[in-house]
Amino acid sequence: MPNDASSTQIATGASLTVERVAHRYGSAVALEQISLHVAGGELLSLLGPSGCGKTTLLRIIGGFIEQSAGRILIEGQAVDHQPPNKRTVGIVFQNYALFPHMTVARNIAYGLEARRVPGAEVKARVAEMLALVRLSHLADRTPRELSGGQQQRVALARALAVRPSILLLDEPFAALDKNLRLDMQIEVKRIQRLSGTTTILVTHDQEEALSLSDRIAVLNQGRLEQLASPTEVYDRPTSLFVNTFVGAANVLPGVLDAVTDGTARVTLDGGGQIAARAPIQTIAPGEPVVVCIRPEHLRIATDGPGLTGTVEMGLPLGATIVHEIRTAAGSSLKVAEPRATGMEPRPPGTIVTLHLTQPEAVGVFRPAA
Amino acid sequence: MATRSIAAYELKLAAPLAGFFVLFFIAPLLILFYVSMQSDTGTSLAQYARFLLDPFSLGVLGRTLWLGVEVTMLCLLLGFPLAWAYVRGPRWLQPVLILVVLLPLLTSVVVRTFACIVILGRQGIVNSALVSLGLIDTPLRLLYTEGGVIVALAQVQMPLMVLPLITALSRIDPNMDDASAALGAGAWRGFWRITVPLSLPGIIAGCMLTYAAAITAFITQSLVGGGQMLFMPMYIYQQATALQNWPFAAAISIVFLATVLAVVSVFNALGRLSRAHA
Ligand SMILES: Nc1ncnc2c1ncn2[C@@H]1O[C@H](COP(=O)(O)OP(=O)(O)OP(=O)(O)O)[C@@H](O)[C@H]1O
Ligand SMILES: [Mg+2]
Numbered sequence: 231m232p233n234d235a236s237s238t239q240i241a242t243g244a245s246l247t248v249e250r251v252a253h254r255y256g257s258a259v260a261l262e263q264i265s266l267h268v269a270g271g272e273l274l275s276l277l278g279p280s281g282c283g284k285t286t287l288l289r290i291i292g293g294f295i296e297q298s299a300g301r302i303l304i305e306g307q308a309v310d311h312q313p314p315n316k317r318t319v320g321i322v323f324q325n326y327a328l329f330p331h332m333t334v335a336r337n338i339a340y341g342l343e344a345r346r347v348p349g350a351e352v353k354a355r356v357a358e359m360l361a362l363v364r365l366s367h368l369a370d371r372t373p374r375e376l377s378g379g380q381q382q383r384v385a386l387a388r389a390l391a392v393r394p395s396i397l398l399l400d401e402p403f404a405a406l407d408k409n410l411r412l413d414m415q416i417e418v419k420r421i422q423r424l425s426g427t428t429t430i431l432v433t434h435d436q437e438e439a440l441s442l443s444d445r446i447a448v449l450n451q452g453r454l455e456q457l458a459s460p461t462e463v464y465d466r467p468t469s470l471f472v473n474t475f476v477g478a479a480n481v482l483p484g485v486l487d488a489v490t491d492g493t494a495r496v497t498l499d500g501g502g503q504i505a506a507r508a509p510i511q512t513i514a515p516g517e518p519v520v521v522c523i524r525p526e527h528l529r530i531a532t533d534g535p536g537l538t539g540t541v542e543m544g545l546p547l548g549a550t551i552v553h554e555i556r557t558a559a560g561s562s563l564k565v566a567e568p569r570a571t572g573m574e575p576r577p578p579g580t581i582v583t584l585h586l587t588q589p590e591a592v593g594v595f596r597p598a599a
Numbered sequence: 600m601a602t603r604s605i606a607a608y609e610l611k612l613a614a615p616l617a618g619f620f621v622l623f624f625i626a627p628l629l630i631l632f633y634v635s636m637q638s639d640t641g642t643s644l645a646q647y648a649r650f651l652l653d654p655f656s657l658g659v660l661g662r663t664l665w666l667g668v669e670v671t672m673l674c675l676l677l678g679f680p681l682a683w684a685y686v687r688g689p690r691w692l693q694p695v696l697i698l699v700v701l702l703p704l705l706t707s708v709v710v711r712t713f714a715c716i717v718i719l720g721r722q723g724i725v726n727s728a729l730v731s732l733g734l735i736d737t738p739l740r741l742l743y744t745e746g747g748v749i750v751a752l753a754q755v756q757m758p759l760m761v762l763p764l765i766t767a768l769s770r771i772d773p774n775m776d777d778a779s780a781a782l783g784a785g786a787w788r789g790f791w792r793i794t795v796p797l798s799l800p801g802i803i804a805g806c807m808l809t810y811a812a813a814i815t816a817f818i819t820q821s822l823v824g825g826g827q828m829l830f831m832p833m834y835i836y837q838q839a840t841a842l843q844n845w846p847f848a849a850a851i852s853i854v855f856l857a858t859v860l861a862v863v864s865v866f867n868a869l870g871r872l873s874r875a876h877a
Contacts, residue, residue: 292777340779
């Protein structure tokens with residue numbers, strides 16, 4: 231059995247350190263001072279909106295572009311002077327970049343042959359990789375004769391065949407339709423677990439990041455906004471950007487009254503006071519702030535204390551039901567509740583009261599500039 | 600009904616071109632063939648037999664075909680880096696290179712060939728530079744040599760090689776290089792295993808055009824080659840005008856035409872094969 235184990239269980243991946251990396255294209259800043267550490271075998275997602283610098287960071291790690299400042303370390307060793315073919319970093323491009331003139335098997339063998347692995351071993355490894363991605367029956371097809379999901383699995387097998395210490399995935403699921411995407415996400419997670427390869431996944435899909443990652447690095451305009459576990463990022467976002475980009479949030483302006491024992495009190499501009507989690511940024515009482523309330527932390531009641539408003543619209547979304555409520559002050563709030571069987575949306579115009587279920591789930595931030 | 604009348608209409612529109620082809624291409628070809636069948640003893644294949652049994656004529660044909668190979672190889676060797684620099688080089692380089700590549704097309708062949716003569720002559724730029732640098736004592740014989748003809752032809756036919764290469768190279772996904780490097784392959788392995796196979800359709804198209812143009816380039820061949828070297832186009836011209844041997848000239852022409860067509864169809868077959876997977 232030890233033989234068997236060694237053929238599928240690949241040594242745990244290498245750790246990666248990004249040290250104060252900055253990058254400029256000409257005079258345009260694409261990344262500023264990014265620092266992060268990824269442990270061996272970890273799956274880290276780079277999450278951020280289009281143009282925030284995700285691909286740039288990935289290409290710097292792979293050695294395809296040289297950073298303007300900072301260092302990249304693999305297992306504690308600086309690799310900045312090494313070209314891509316000397317770094318043991320595998321990459322799967324967004325468009326897969328399979329070699330169109332080679333069969334699936336030859337694509338997978340390419341890296342092994344480049345490393346002068348003996349022929350018999352190449353054959354064995356190709357077969358092993360094909361089994362891993364469940365494509366053994368398609369070994370002799372060319373990439374053109376494969377579906378999108380199959381192509382992606384070949385790209386994955388090709389990158390994993392050379393046993394990279396770090397695997398980089400640039401939006402690998404973006405081109406797939408919803409069902410196939412879910413299958414492939416599970417597949418990638420399974421393969422990553424099995425191979426123990428340190429993996430960096432670039433994505434702008436927050437659900438993908440939340441479901442697959444050990445930790446998420448949220449990027450915005452070339453800056454690292456937050457680096458934490460998926461639940462931490464969702465439950466305790468450290469910036470207004472993260473709070474609104476990951477998951478949905480109702481953003482209401484107000485003024486900070488006081489912070490006591492980890493709880494903040496904010497007077498909303500539209501009237502009423504609200505309890506919230508103490509802000510991470512240092513904000514003095516009396517300063518203007520915004521509060522972020524996730525739709526699922528609000529409940530609709532017909533009376534009692536709380537914000538009052540009128541129903542503008544109700545959307546039954548299967549398992550949840552979302553209401554859009556306009557408050558007396560004119561701001562509009564989304565409220566998401568679990569939907570019981572037979573529950574219909576409330577008719578527009580109904581006067582309702584909103585209750586906050588969890589004060590610690592409300593974030594307080596400085597207003598965006 | 601409507602579609603049929605449109606189809607009829609379109610055929611009518613093509614008629615002038617078809618007429619042009621029949622009048623100026625098919626008819627002369629048939630006449631050429633008819634003339635080539637004439638001999639002292641009436642209609643026969645005697646002219647063809649004479650050509651195919653004559654070592655001198657076969658030598659001219661062989662030398663011409665070989666000249667094409669040499670010119671094509673030189674064009675490919677120089678044209679590939681040029682096309683590569685155009686596709687992968689910095690943005691500012693592109694207009695410069697396209698001008699360099701296209702300029703020959705915008706000038707008359709005669710002008711370009713005389714320029715070659717000026718450059719390669721005994722008192723030409725190359726020789727005077729070499730002499731003044733002290734590298735040689737007496738001027739080299741560059742003109743009226745096979746080497747001179749090859750270089751001049753390569754310069755003249757270069758756009759025919761570079762343009763298809765540029766098209767083929769720019770169709771290759773730039774991520775291919777990165778993917779190859781990320782898998783641990785060095786630049787040379789990536790070049791031979793990825794870039795060359797993927798640009799094969801362009802290489803074949805470029806070679807075909809250059810080859811066909813080089814072996815039929817009457818003006819450059821005869822001006823730079825002088826009287827010393829005889830290639831097929833000049834051979835045909837001599838037989839027809841100087842010796843007034845029209846039947847033999849026609850027969851050589853047909854043989855030459857058939858040879859060129861054979862070469863072109865080999866290239867075409869290769870091209871189809873390479874496009875099947877590239
Ligand atoms: N080659 C380049 N030259 C100049 N600017 C570039 C270049 N590549 C990217 N940029 C700029 O750098 C910034 C970051 O680009 P990058 O490709 O890293 O974004 P991204 O996060 O991957 O976006 P997306 O999700 O759309 O792929 C963008 O503003 C982009 O316009
Ligand atoms: Mg990107």
